[in-house]
Amino acid sequence: MRADDARTLPPRRGGAKSFSRVRIRNATGCGVIEAETREAPVSEPPEDPPPPGRERARARAYLDLFERHVLRAALGRPARDGSVIERR
Amino acid sequence: MIPPAPHRVGQPSPLVFHLGAALSAYGQALFAAPRADTSDFPWSEDLAAAAAALGPDLDRTEIAAELGARLAATLRGLEAWQTHPWRRPLADPPEIWRAGGARLLDYGAAPEATDPDGPPVLVIPSLINRAYILDLTAERSMLRRLAGRGLRPVLLDWGAPGRAETGFDLDAYGARRLLPALRHLQTMTGRPVSVLGYCMGGTLAAGLAAREPNGVASLSTIGAPWDFASTDGIAGGFRALIRAQGPHRVETLLDSMGQAFGAVPVSLFQTLFALVNPLQAALKFRRFSALDPDSPAARHFVALEDWLADGVPMAAPAARDLLVDWQIRNVTASGRWAFLGGPVDPSAIRVPSLVFCGRGDSIAPAPLARPLGALIPDATLIEPVTGHVGMIVGSAAPAQVWDPLAAFLAAHAG
Numbered sequence: 001m002r003a004d005d006a007r008t009l010p011p012r013r014g015g016a017k018s019f020s021r022v023r024i025r026n027a028t029g030c031g032v033i034e035a036e037t038r039e040a041p042v043s044e045p046p047e048d049p050p051p052p053g054r055e056r057a058r059a060r061a062y063l064d065l066f067e068r069h070v071l072r073a074a075l076g077r078p079a080r081d082g083s084v085i086e087r088r
Numbered sequence: 089m090i091p092p093a094p095h096r097v098g099q100p101s102p103l104v105f106h107l108g109a110a111l112s113a114y115g116q117a118l119f120a121a122p123r124a125d126t127s128d129f130p131w132s133e134d135l136a137a138a139a140a141a142l143g144p145d146l147d148r149t150e151i152a153a154e155l156g157a158r159l160a161a162t163l164r165g166l167e168a169w170q171t172h173p174w175r176r177p178l179a180d181p182p183e184i185w186r187a188g189g190a191r192l193l194d195y196g197a198a199p200e201a202t203d204p205d206g207p208p209v210l211v212i213p214s215l216i217n218r219a220y221i222l223d224l225t226a227e228r229s230m231l232r233r234l235a236g237r238g239l240r241p242v243l244l245d246w247g248a249p250g251r252a253e254t255g256f257d258l259d260a261y262g263a264r265r266l267l268p269a270l271r272h273l274q275t276m277t278g279r280p281v282s283v284l285g286y287c288m289g290g291t292l293a294a295g296l297a298a299r300e301p302n303g304v305a306s307l308s309t310i311g312a313p314w315d316f317a318s319t320d321g322i323a324g325g326f327r328a329l330i331r332a333q334g335p336h337r338v339e340t341l342l343d344s345m346g347q348a349f350g351a352v353p354v355s356l357f358q359t360l361f362a363l364v365n366p367l368q369a370a371l372k373f374r375r376f377s378a379l380d381p382d383s384p385a386a387r388h389f390v391a392l393e394d395w396l397a398d399g400v401p402m403a404a405p406a407a408r409d410l411l412v413d414w415q416i417r418n419v420t421a422s423g424r425w426a427f428l429g430g431p432v433d434p435s436a437i438r439v440p441s442l443v444f445c446g447r448g449d450s451i452a453p454a455p456l457a458r459p460l461g462a463l464i465p466d467a468t469l470i471e472p473v474t475g476h477v478g479m480i481v482g483s484a485a486p487a488q489v490w491d492p493l494a495a496f497l498a499a500h501a502g
Contacts (some may be wrong), residue, residue, distance in 0.1 A: 059150040062124050062142055062420065065135055066117040067367055072132045074365045075450045076320025 092170035095157060099170070109362055110162065110370035111127035114155050121146045145148035151382070154377045156322050162370045165377030172381060178223060185272045189247030190265045192272065198250055198260055200232040206240040207501030208273050209282045212266065215406060221246040221480055222286065224463065225391050227384070228481040230490050236464070237494040238458035239501075240277070241284075244269050244270050244273075249351050249403040250360040258292070262428050266296060270303070280502025282307035284493070286480060287311050287452065288410060292427075296459060297437050299428035305502035307437060308493060309460060310444040310491035311452040311476045314434070315421035319457035323364040327415055346404025354399035357406075365450055384490045392481060421459060432461035440500040441467035444479055444489055451476040468496070 098104055123129045124142055131139045185192040196204040208481040211231065213219040222230045222243060231241045244266065249256065256264070273281050282305045285293025288310025297307040319328040330338055345352045362369065372389075379386040402410070427433045443461030445454055454471070461469035472479055472488035479489045 032354060055147040055150045057153060058146055059139075059141055061153045062121065062146055062151065064119075064144075065124075065131070065139055067196060068369060069131055069135055070113055070367050071371075072135075073366070074322045074367075074457070075448070076318070076324060083474075087304055 090171040091172070092167075093172070093175075093296075095255075095394065096397060100356045100362075100393065102362075103399060105359055106362050106369035109366035109477070112158070113366045114370075118148060118151055121148050121151055122339060124474060125223055132184070148345065158374060159370070161377045163373075165373030165375070168273050168377060168381060169300070169373065169390055169393055171384070172390045174387050176220075176391060176394065177425075178220075178226060178229070184242070184276065185269060187265055188252035188254075189250040189375065191247065192269055193219075193243040193245055194240070195231045195235045195243065196408075198232055198235050200323075201235035201240070203238040204236045204240065206235075207282065207497065208277045208279055209234065209241045209284050209497055210270055210273055210285065211241050211243045211459065212285040212324050213244070214289050215246050215402055215410075216288070216289035216399065219243055219393060221395050221477065223329060224395060224481050225388065228388065228485070230480055230485065231484065232488045234494055235498065237498065239497055242273055242368045244289075245302040246400075248400040249406075253403050254346075254350060255405060256403045258409040260283040260428055261297065261335065261406060262292060266292060267300060267428060270296065276305045282306040282308065282497050282501065284308040284497070286312070286314055287476070288313070288414075289290055291460075294437065294464070295303065295425070295427040295432045297439055297441070298432045298434060299413065299430060301437070301439060303502075304439050306439050306500035307464070308444075308496060309442075309457075310455060310479050310489065310493075311441070311446055311449050312460055313414070313420075313456040313458055314460035315450040316416070316418040317455070319363065320451065320455055321450070322366075323450075323453075326363070330416050335412045338416070339412050341479040342404050342408045342411065343365070346407075351399070351401035352407040353401055357399060357402070361451070379468070388481075392477065394461075434460060435465060437464045437467075440496075442496045443467050443469050444493075445469060445471050446475055446479045447471050447473050448475040448478065 114262060122145075124146055125144055126138050127136070131140065153477055162325055163335070181193050181198045182492055183191045185195045191435045195201060196206060196208075200262040211221060211222060223231045226232070234241045245495050246261070246265065253261070253265075270281060283293045285291065285308070287310075290309030291314060293309055294305060294312065294314070316327060319437050342352055345356065376386065377427050379389065413419045413425070417424070420432070423433065441461075441464045443457070443464065445452075446459060447454065449457065456470075456474050458469065461467045470488070470492060472484060474482045474484045474488065479485055
């Protein structure tokens with residue numbers, strides 16, 4: 001069986017793509033099945049969309065970390081505390 | 089449009105390498121992004137928590153856009169430096185001795201000096217870079233600060249190797265330039281002379297104090313490497329790699345360079361510095377792009393970059409000593425460094441000694457520099473929180489290096 005056409009597509013409304021009827025013909029071409037389809041789910045915007053620039057902020061944070069990481073690796077990870085040691 | 093200053097064209101040398109190193113490192117950042125919040129990426133321990141907090145699925149398009157912005161800022165900073173109007177205004181103090189390309193400059197005669205006949209200090213810089221890092225600007229001049237404290241610093245400016253020095257190894261520099269300069273200063277002043285060395289000049293100063301202690305009042309070193317056994321960091325990794333491969337190929341390469349160019353070119357050393365810190369140029373020029381060009385910070389940046397870009401070639405035998413005998417064979421720490429007629433043993437140094445080892449030093453990091461302070465009997469070790477060049481001209485230098493150094497030199501003057 002193959003789907004060969006869908007002739008009863010309703011006009012698109014607001015970007016939600018749905019159709020209500022599909023005619024499917026079997027491989028011998030002798031049977032026609034008409035079926036009512038369910039209404040396709042309408043896309044809804046996510047409940048919590050990323051705020052503008054959030055991904056760029058994550059990218060910046062990542063690159064800041066990466067730069068610090070490379071510097072540490074290059075230097076062989078020197079001491080990190082801020083004291084001045086003096087000893088004999 | 090202001091044209092670039094001639095001495096900054098194509099700088100920092102080799103420019104294409106610095107930019108390529110940055111592009112390569114940033115490309116790796118893009119490649120590693122999918123693993124950023126996982127333990128698959130080898131974050132250092134103190135960065136791992138912040139990396140995990142980044143969360144999954146970083147947007148690589150946004151990372152690429154941010155990388156583009158950062159590289160654009162780097163290029164703006166690079167152009168701002170190349171076209172900056174500042175030029176180093178300082179004049180050299182009087183020359184009091186010369187041999188071949190080397191000369192002694194008497195900072196006891198500088199306008200800032202308070203006692204032209206003060207205790208003499210022979211100051212020994214590196215052979216790789218110009219000596220004037222020790223007198224960079226009026227505001228950041230270690231030598232003028234010491235002169236203002238009643239001392240008489242006398243700078244040994246090695247100069248560029250000329251016909252006389254082309255075949256010099258480090259021992260020849262010691263015997264035919266350093267030791268005669270010391271003797272001249274001792275004779276001229278009639279006093280014991282303190283010796284102070286920076287970078288590899290500090291290592292040479294230690295060799296001088298160990299082998300020729302007569303008339304030496306004290307020894308001070310700043311960022312002087314001694315023990316090259318460490319395999320930490322990228323530089324340590326290269327040392328380990330070349331040790332495993334055998335150093336003779338590097339010796340052959342350096343000899344070939346000497347034959348081709350008359351000396352080992354500056355760009356070789358600049359490339360090595362860039363190799364051990366591949367993002368350094370990108371980060372510093374990006375930071376510079378955000379500075380007010382007329383600010384003191386911007387002028388200091390320009391002064392420092394001009395000095396970095398103003399390197400000198402090195403006589404091939406001396407380069408072989410530095411890059412192979414010191415760095416790879418570690419002759420210094422293994423007691424096999426022959427200098428001024430015999431092996432150098434820091435434990436035989438008897439003069440008062442002060443060793444500075446910068447905590448952020450990437451050229452002579454603590455594992456390389458600290459052992460010298462441990463070997464010299466009763467040496468004082470100070471570890472400033474700054475880097476190799478920062479110990480000489482950084483904002484922390486006056487308080488953490490210059491002033492304790494001046495106090496030490498005054499206390500142990502001859």
